[in-house]
Amino acid sequence: MxxxxxxxxxxxxxxxxxxxxxxxxxxxxxxxxxxxxxxxxxxxxxxxxxxxxxxxxxxxxxxxxxxxxxxKNFINKDLLDIVKKLGKENCYIVTHSADEAWQKDKIQNTGIESFFTEINIVPEGKKEAIEKICERHKDEEVVFIDDKAKHFADLNFVKYPNLKTILYDEQGFQKLTSILSKS
Ligand SMILES: [Mg+2]
Structure with a gap:
């Protein structure tokens, strides 16, 4: 996964x-x-x-x-603990920002880079970056976690039936842990 x-x-x-x-x-x-x-x-x-x-x-x-x-003081530590358990080879970041330099600086300074295979900063939609990862891992389930539902809207779930999304709202963390406990 x-x-x-x-x-x-x-x-x-x-x-x-x-x-x-x-x-x-x-x-x-x-x-x-x-x-x-x-x-x-x-x-x-x-x-x-x-x-x-x-x-x-x-x-x-x-x-x-x-x-x-x-x-670095504002990292979601509970979620980072999960990332560490999942392992670098299974974790990606796709983030949306028109100011790549700022976003890059921010991510670097939190010190979490080494826990991810790839960090992708996209200036527009996330579709291309997400679907590329799904394409690369067609035989595995890919779970995309975002706090904004608009980033799910244009994804091709027919072409990528391996893709699952989790809306990271108030219950986001519980939703993720429940998927993990079933897998
Ligand atoms: Mg967000």
Missing amino acids: KFIFDFDDVLFHNTKKFKEHMYVSLEKAGVSRAEAEEYYKKVGGAQFGLRKILDHFSVKGNLYVKLLDDS
């Missing part, structure tokens, strides 16, 4: 924890929460990059490096 994990809000506590931490840090650097939130909303999550927001508000100092360094 192969597993494809989304990064933000699956492997990484982005919205509830890291983003909060970022807002607090920005506030200390003189950018009000309201301004920062408005900027984030306008740019859109997948288009967002830390370097861009720091430049936009002309934030001085090395907040980029500091926040990147802090990112």
